[in-house]
Amino acid sequence: MSVLVFVEGFNGEIKKSSLEAATYGYQVAQQLGTTATAVAIGEVHEEALAKLGEQGISKVLYDADSRLNQFVADAYVKVIAKAAQQENAKVLVFSNSNIGAAVGSKLAVRLNGSLATNVTTLPKTDGGQFIVTRGVFSGKAFADVNLTSDLKIIAVKKNAFEANHNAGATATIEKLSAELSDADFAAAPKETVMQDSSGGVLLPEAEIVVSGGRGLKGPENWHLVEDLAKALGAATACSKPVSDLDWRPHHEHVGQTGITVSPNLYIAIGISGAIQHLAGVNSSKVIVVINKDPEAPFFKAADYGIVGDAFDVVPKLIEAAKALDK
Amino acid sequence: MKILVCISNVPDTTSKINFSGDNKSFDKNGVQFVINPWDEYALTRAIELKEAKGGNVTVLNVGEADAEPNIRKALAIGADDAIRVNANPKDAFFVAQQIAAIAKQNNYDMILMGKESIDYNGSQVHGMVGEMLGIPAIVPAFKLDMVDDSTARLEREIEGGKEVVEVKLPFVASAQQPMSEPRIPNMRGIMTARTKPLQVVEPVSAEVKADYVGYSKPEKKGGVKMIDAENAGELITLLRNEAKVL
Ligand SMILES: Cc1cc2nc3c(=O)[nH]c(=O)nc-3n(C[C@H](O)[C@H](O)[C@H](O)COP(=O)(O)OP(=O)(O)OC[C@H]3O[C@@H](n4cnc5c(N)ncnc54)[C@H](O)[C@@H]3O)c2cc1C
Numbered sequence: 001m002s003v004l005v006f007v008e009g010f011n012g013e014i015k016k017s018s019l020e021a022a023t024y025g026y027q028v029a030q031q032l033g034t035t036a037t038a039v040a041i042g043e044v045h046e047e048a049l050a051k052l053g054e055q056g057i058s059k060v061l062y063d064a065d066s067r068l069n070q071f072v073a074d075a076y077v078k079v080i081a082k083a084a085q086q087e088n089a090k091v092l093v094f095s096n097s098n099i100g101a102a103v104g105s106k107l108a109v110r111l112n113g114s115l116a117t118n119v120t121t122l123p124k125t126d127g128g129q130f131i132v133t134r135g136v137f138s139g140k141a142f143a144d145v146n147l148t149s150d151l152k153i154i155a156v157k158k159n160a161f162e163a164n165h166n167a168g169a170t171a172t173i174e175k176l177s178a179e180l181s182d183a184d185f186a187a188a189p190k191e192t193v194m195q196d197s198s199g200g201v202l203l204p205e206a207e208i209v210v211s212g213g214r215g216l217k218g219p220e221n222w223h224l225v226e227d228l229a230k231a232l233g234a235a236t237a238c239s240k241p242v243s244d245l246d247w248r249p250h251h252e253h254v255g256q257t258g259i260t261v262s263p264n265l266y267i268a269i270g271i272s273g274a275i276q277h278l279a280g281v282n283s284s285k286v287i288v289v290i291n292k293d294p295e296a297p298f299f300k301a302a303d304y305g306i307v308g309d310a311f312d313v314v315p316k317l318i319e320a321a322k323a324l325d326k
Numbered sequence: 327m328k329i330l331v332c333i334s335n336v337p338d339t340t341s342k343i344n345f346s347g348d349n350k351s352f353d354k355n356g357v358q359f360v361i362n363p364w365d366e367y368a369l370t371r372a373i374e375l376k377e378a379k380g381g382n383v384t385v386l387n388v389g390e391a392d393a394e395p396n397i398r399k400a401l402a403i404g405a406d407d408a409i410r411v412n413a414n415p416k417d418a419f420f421v422a423q424q425i426a427a428i429a430k431q432n433n434y435d436m437i438l439m440g441k442e443s444i445d446y447n448g449s450q451v452h453g454m455v456g457e458m459l460g461i462p463a464i465v466p467a468f469k470l471d472m473v474d475d476s477t478a479r480l481e482r483e484i485e486g487g488k489e490v491v492e493v494k495l496p497f498v499a500s501a502q503q504p505m506s507e508p509r510i511p512n513m514r515g516i517m518t519a520r521t522k523p524l525q526v527v528e529p530v531s532a533e534v535k536a537d538y539v540g541y542s543k544p545e546k547k548g549g550v551k552m553i554d555a556e557n558a559g560e561l562i563t564l565l566r567n568e569a570k571v572l
Contacts, residue, residue: 010486071484073453073463097485102465105453108419114535115418117448131539138444140343144540187462187497189489202486208571232572250468250504251483256339256444257363257503265571275340279444282544286569288561289550299550304564308555320559324572 003029003036004089006080007052007060008099009044016205017095019055019163021156025093026056026164027122028154032091037061038171039083041076042068046173053169061086061176067185070192071099075184077106082178084111089151096155097204104155113151120160123152138256138279158204159262159285195251203252206235208265209284211254213239213277215270215291215310219247224314225269231321237261239271255280270310273298290314327381327472328432329372332425332439332451333365333400334415335393339444345541352445352541361396364440366403366508368501371470372438373404373509379472382406384434388415388424394524402511402519413529416538418446422454423532429459435495436478441466441502452500462493465500 005025007018014022022038029036038057040049042064049060061083068075080103084092092107094100096118108115120142121133129146135157136143147153203209210229212222222236229236236252243253254261256279266284270291271277278301281287289302292309299305306313337343337357344353361369372383385400387393388411397408411424429437437459442449449465456463469481473492480491480499511519553561566572 008485015485071489073465077457098466098483099485101449102453102463105418105450106457106463108450108535109422109454109457115450116536117450133542134447136446136541137337137343138339138447140543141345142542142544143446143538144542146537146539147535148537149535187464187491187493189491191490192484192487193490194487204485251488253503265565265569279339286565286571288565301547302550303547303569304553304561305550306553306555306558306561308558313555313558316558317562320562321572324562324566 001032001090002034002087003032003091003093004084004087005036005038005057005093006100006103007038007040008095008097009040009042009048010202012043012045013048014040014044014052015095016163017097017158020158020161021093021095022052022055022057023164024122024154024156024161025091028091028093029056031122031125035059037083037087039080039176041079042070049173050170053171054166055164056166057171060171060173062173063176063178065177065180067180067188070189072185072188073102073106074187075180076103077110078180078184079176079178080107081110083176086176092151092153094153094155096157100155104153108153111151112149113153114147114149115153115155116145116147117155118157119154120157135283139282157262159207159264195249201233201235203235203237204259204261206261207263208232208234208267209237209261209263210234210267210269211237211239211271211281212242212269213271214241221311222247224310224318227318228267228314228321231318239277268298269314271298272296273301327375327379327435329375329381329383330386330429330432330434330437331365331369331372331383331400331405332386332437333369333396334362334440334443334445335359335387335389335396336362336443336445339363343543349541350539359392359396361399362440362443364442364444364500364502366440367503367505368438368440369400369403369405370506370508371501374506375472384409386411386425386428388413388421388529390414397524398519399511401522401524402515403509404515407522408524410524410526411529412526416534417536418448418450418454419535420532422451422458424529425451425455426458427530428527429455433496437496437498439500441500449500452498456498459498461497463498463500464491464493466502467499468502468505470499470501470505
């Protein structure tokens, strides 16, 4: 019996959200008196795999089949299922990412497991139950859910857990091969296009997000958002009308119909705070709102607020942020 | 082309969310229900494909009778017929079982639904249905076109980018913005929706594997601390020393 964590790579490294999932998996393993193994697929540096020891992972199973350098749901499912079987896994842990959702739901059927996504707590296991809390109603509530199958599958919400960092600890690496067939690649991508978000920080992974709304008046003013983001090491985002107007690309739009983010710090500039926007950002730990209208609804959801014109306020913030010693 | 679009009946985004006194169930009182916004992207794309290529769009809801006004709305927007599986949708696995059972009786060319429901935010049903039917599930997709009569071309979002996928019919896909521009039903649509077939079927037996036992709300924020615009730079100091997020 063990806990198996599926970790995702990005540019050869392990994604931050997967390091959080690994830590979560390790903590569940401790709770259950067992160890945590990770399974990694595709292009990841061996050093990065070994370093998963720092999150408490003792062993990494690694399938380096080059056809898996791109994400292919059915093939990934087969590899993870094989690893789960080999390890006799009772708990599977993923990050609540697009990839995690795609493979987690298929594995729940294939391995006859109970699945909970968007999970924000470690399990409560008293009385033979296995109850986790997950975010529901677009951040407006939490639900406690008891996973009743023998196999429990958990997708951990990004930024809900801090990754362990036991410097120097290493995991052993074992090769894994799942004997993939052509059928597993029936829906393989013809093309993968990565869009560089400013500063190279992936928006869904970012700890700090600087976001702009229609209050910025036009794309020519976006240097205000970008410069502040750069000074803080943040990713940039925007409200829906901004991407609808093509001031910014669609993959930057956060909210109910865009990306959900839960960074430690969300800075909203010239955004009114419509409920559909809040739905994508309201689980951020600290929210800062800059708006010239003191009645803007966003102030009700904010931790810090500045009533003022973005064109006066943001340059002051950039200056102060640049003066910070990192 | 035969397209199945799965829609869920969810509280309007602007609803205040409340639970029963014992926090064991969701309180529907005073809540306005709408078609799940993500499902509307799937629905309108299905209708656009039908308008371009011919075919039939069936909407499917797993839900109780109170979902019928929104099923009729989907018909008014342009779906041809509807099926309601008469059951309280208890968890994703249960819902996916019902959808797969309907799909097995009919040869749909594609099964479309939203990327997630805005009530339970699960992002699970599409993958489960794909696996139950043994067909690919392309999730979440923001573009869907036909290459020829048997092949579709989709673009799906991955963290930090996108993948372009060409896939043979049949397949499952989940939809997100900007797959289509959701439509508002017009008068003619509303009139004809009344006469379109809405079939009610009983559920197949299916296990519930995720048992919802309680609900809670996030802790209230401490209120907003205002900073004078003249001394805006002070915010950065507070974020470092007080909030400790920098
Ligand atoms: C079904 C549905 C789904 C939706 N999904 C989303 C979603 O996912 N994400 C999303 O963001 N929206 C979404 N919306 C739209 C949402 O309702 C709002 O329309 C949108 O969030 C408003 O964007 P905004 O705040 O940038 O623009 P506006 O509403 O125009 O607000 C601009 C704000 O900027 C302020 N301002 C103006 N000038 C300045 C200045 N110089 N300095 C400082 N402040 C200034 C104004 O006071 C105002 O508060 C959705 C709507 C619907 C109906």
